[in-house]
Amino acid sequence: MVGIRRVAQHLNLSIGTVSRALNGRPDVNEETRRRVLEAAGALGYAPNQAGRALRRGSTGVVGFMMQTGSEITGDGDTFFMSVFDGVQAVFSRHNLDLVVLLCSSREDPDDYLRRTVARGFADALIISATRREDSRIAYLAERGIPFIALGRSETDAGHPWIDLDFEGLARTGIDRLVAKGHRRIAVSAPADDANLGFVFLDSARTALEGHGLVLPPELVLRSPPNEIGGYQMARQVVAMEERPTAIVLVNETTAIGFYRGLRDAGLEPGRDIAVIGFRESPQAKFLSPPLTCFRIDLHALGEGLAEALLATMPGFQERYPLGTVRRIWPMSLITGESDGIPR
Amino acid sequence: MVGIRRVAQHLNLSIGTVSRALNGRPDVNEETRRRVLEAAGALGYAPNQAGRALRRGSTGVVGFMMQTGSEITGDGDTFFMSVFDGVQAVFSRHNLDLVVLLCSSREDPDDYLRRTVARGFADALIISATRREDSRIAYLAERGIPFIALGRSETDAGHPWIDLDFEGLARTGIDRLVAKGHRRIAVSAPADDANLGFVFLDSARTALEGHGLVLPPELVLRSPPNEIGGYQMARQVVAMEERPTAIVLVNETTAIGFYRGLRDAGLEPGRDIAVIGFRESPQAKFLSPPLTCFRIDLHALGEGLAEALLATMPGFQERYPLGTVRRIWPMSLITGESDGIPR
Numbered sequence: 221m222v223g224i225r226r227v228a229q230h231l232n233l234s235i236g237t238v239s240r241a242l243n244g245r246p247d248v249n250e251e252t253r254r255r256v257l258e259a260a261g262a263l264g265y266a267p268n269q270a271g272r273a274l275r276r277g278s279t280g281v282v283g284f285m286m287q288t289g290s291e292i293t294g295d296g297d298t299f300f301m302s303v304f305d306g307v308q309a310v311f312s313r314h315n316l317d318l319v320v321l322l323c324s325s326r327e328d329p330d331d332y333l334r335r336t337v338a339r340g341f342a343d344a345l346i347i348s349a350t351r352r353e354d355s356r357i358a359y360l361a362e363r364g365i366p367f368i369a370l371g372r373s374e375t376d377a378g379h380p381w382i383d384l385d386f387e388g389l390a391r392t393g394i395d396r397l398v399a400k401g402h403r404r405i406a407v408s409a410p411a412d413d414a415n416l417g418f419v420f421l422d423s424a425r426t427a428l429e430g431h432g433l434v435l436p437p438e439l440v441l442r443s444p445p446n447e448i449g450g451y452q453m454a455r456q457v458v459a460m461e462e463r464p465t466a467i468v469l470v471n472e473t474t475a476i477g478f479y480r481g482l483r484d485a486g487l488e489p490g491r492d493i494a495v496i497g498f499r500e501s502p503q504a505k506f507l508s509p510p511l512t513c514f515r516i517d518l519h520a521l522g523e524g525l526a527e528a529l530l531a532t533m534p535g536f537q538e539r540y541p542l543g544t545v546r547r548i549w550p551m552s553l554i555t556g557e558s559d560g561i562p563r
Numbered sequence: 564m565v566g567i568r569r570v571a572q573h574l575n576l577s578i579g580t581v582s583r584a585l586n587g588r589p590d591v592n593e594e595t596r597r598r599v600l601e602a603a604g605a606l607g608y609a610p611n612q613a614g615r616a617l618r619r620g621s622t623g624v625v626g627f628m629m630q631t632g633s634e635i636t637g638d639g640d641t642f643f644m645s646v647f648d649g650v651q652a653v654f655s656r657h658n659l660d661l662v663v664l665l666c667s668s669r670e671d672p673d674d675y676l677r678r679t680v681a682r683g684f685a686d687a688l689i690i691s692a693t694r695r696e697d698s699r700i701a702y703l704a705e706r707g708i709p710f711i712a713l714g715r716s717e718t719d720a721g722h723p724w725i726d727l728d729f730e731g732l733a734r735t736g737i738d739r740l741v742a743k744g745h746r747r748i749a750v751s752a753p754a755d756d757a758n759l760g761f762v763f764l765d766s767a768r769t770a771l772e773g774h775g776l777v778l779p780p781e782l783v784l785r786s787p788p789n790e791i792g793g794y795q796m797a798r799q800v801v802a803m804e805e806r807p808t809a810i811v812l813v814n815e816t817t818a819i820g821f822y823r824g825l826r827d828a829g830l831e832p833g834r835d836i837a838v839i840g841f842r843e844s845p846q847a848k849f850l851s852p853p854l855t856c857f858r859i860d861l862h863a864l865g866e867g868l869a870e871a872l873l874a875t876m877p878g879f880q881e882r883y884p885l886g887t888v889r890r891i892w893p894m895s896l897i898t899g900e901s902d903g904i905p906r
Binding site for chain 2: 279298319327335476519
């Protein structure tokens with residue numbers, strides 16, 4: 221297969237000029253474009269579609285793939301937009317544009333990614349919502365496409381990732397509740413195969429075992445990542461014969477519904493059931509009693525993602541000599557009044 | 564200038580095949596690609612860069628340009644993500660992908676748009692944050708790029724738009740406050756030249772005049788669209804020698820800061836200063852006293868934008884025979900307890 225390098229050698233032109241001519245850029249004169257097209261035809265040039273748009277300067281665009289859908293972003297999103305802001309702060313130094321690839325929850329993320337790569341308009345990708353086994357990782361790695369994952373996975377292609385500290389969340393939450401006298405502690409988990417669910421549950425089990433406690437299956441509450449999911453978990457807890465006295469939530473929006481679900485059943489969060497929430501989101505700031513939860517610097521997280529991605533991109537890695545970043549992002553506990561002692 | 568049509572005629576191939584060959588799509592056999600490239604060279608083909616990626620099927624991507632920045636989306640965004648969800652619901656019927664083009668507030672939106680168009684990866688565009696005079700509109704119209712604006716503008720290129728009912732917001736808010744006995748009513752406005760600010764202020768003035776009242780310049784409070792902006796407006800109000808007894812806010816996030824700003828000065832929203840907010844956002848739902856504000860079906864708004872855009876796109880307009888949509892999107896009043904009678 222004759223590539224762009226061979227065409228450039230044949231014409232004694234730079235690869236960049238040939239690339240611009242083949243890609244129809246306006247900054248190539250007509251005579252050069254004519255020569256390039258003729259030579260490309262005569263030599264049997266075949267573009268490497270997947271690689272074509274994935275080199276420095278060829279698009280100047282980096283895609284951030286996130287999952288959407290009325291279950292996930294129906295009430296907006298306060299997490300990713302803050303991360304994007306940090307990513308952009310870094311990219312703006314390099315004239316790179318961030319575009320957000322909205323993968324609907326109705327669609328298979330693998331299909332979506334393949335289509336995106338075929339469309340070839342991004343130099344590099346940031347993927348999120350990583351699954352336990354995530355074939356997107358192998359797909360991108362095999363094609364040599366620079367990418368970073370927000371979230372770990374069992375699928376390891378020697379790729380960079382940054383993940384939130386779900387172990388720390390589980391350990392800090394459980395330790396704190398046990399210290400206050402709780403023994404029957406529930407945890408939430410995503411309803412799907414998001415890797416964070418596995419990490420969080422494993423860590424919660426380990427933390428409980430450290431105190432001689434167990435996590436019975438009925439105290440693992442699965443829910444969609446929204447207010448209604450939180451409400452349903454509260455109703456499940458309320459209906460239990462032997463209720464937990466405390467819960468640690470792994471999604472920020474569920475806390476809001478959980479509060480409402482308890483109140484609708486005449487229970488008071490913090491007093492009747494201790495609640496430790498996930499992130500101190502803009503909505504969570506308005507909960508009463510104030511939610512004990514975790515603060516994450518999302519802007520800095522976005523900057524970290526961007527820098528770690530640039531460290532993998534041929535045109536930038538000498539300026540970001542970070543190697544393959546694999547980093548657990550810290551979260552700091554914000555003590556509220558939602559996790560009192562057991563009644 | 565020889566275009567793609569001439570190359571296709573010369574080879575007796577379809578325009579689609581020639582386009583795919585020139586664009587390096589993998590679904591063209593090598594012999595065909597060779598013939599196309601040779602003919603393109605021999606005939607002096609010059610791609611129409613701006614138009615190239617803006618026909619049906621050529622990219623399958625529609626871009627939604629929104630403004631970001633720590634001032635705007637630093638705490639997330641609950642408006643646009645809900646709109647995107649509606650846009651995607653329509654696009655998914657047609658295998659179109661929505662990508663979000665994040666234009667940082669540090670960047671000139673006109674420059675950003677020109678770069679995006681040059682990158683040519685979208686078939687059509689949705690623009691937002693329309694300004695009073697918005698050169699993006701003429702730019703896109705001149706190039707025949709299908710687009711729709713979320714927001715009106717004085718710049719009229721015969722293009723489609725959908726805008727929120729800022730007149731209705733002003734009129735309903737003012738009428739309601741006047742009926743409760745308020746005579747000295749402040750309004751908020753964006754700090755920049757967003758068109759919505761002009762529409763809202765004009766409408767507020769007209770509504771006040773209808774009651775024999777005026778809007779003195781000191782009661783037009785300008786602020787960035789965030790919590791801190793709302794807080795600063797409250798401090799301004801508190802510091803006035805002759806305070807307004809009521810305010811109508813034109814941004815959803817400012818209500819939260821406005822409440823805080825009043826309370827920090829020992830004033831109670833609803834009792835000391837009546838407040839009518841903009842949208843019933845997820846955060847606003849947690850305000851106490853409950854905020855009198857407006858409900859907007861953002862999912863439906865997204866669907867409306869998508870359908871109106873498809874009505875302008877060559878491959879879709881027969882399925883969406885809507886003509887040039889120019890539509891004021893309704894908002895319905897949600898009565899809370901934040902707009903009592905004057906003290």
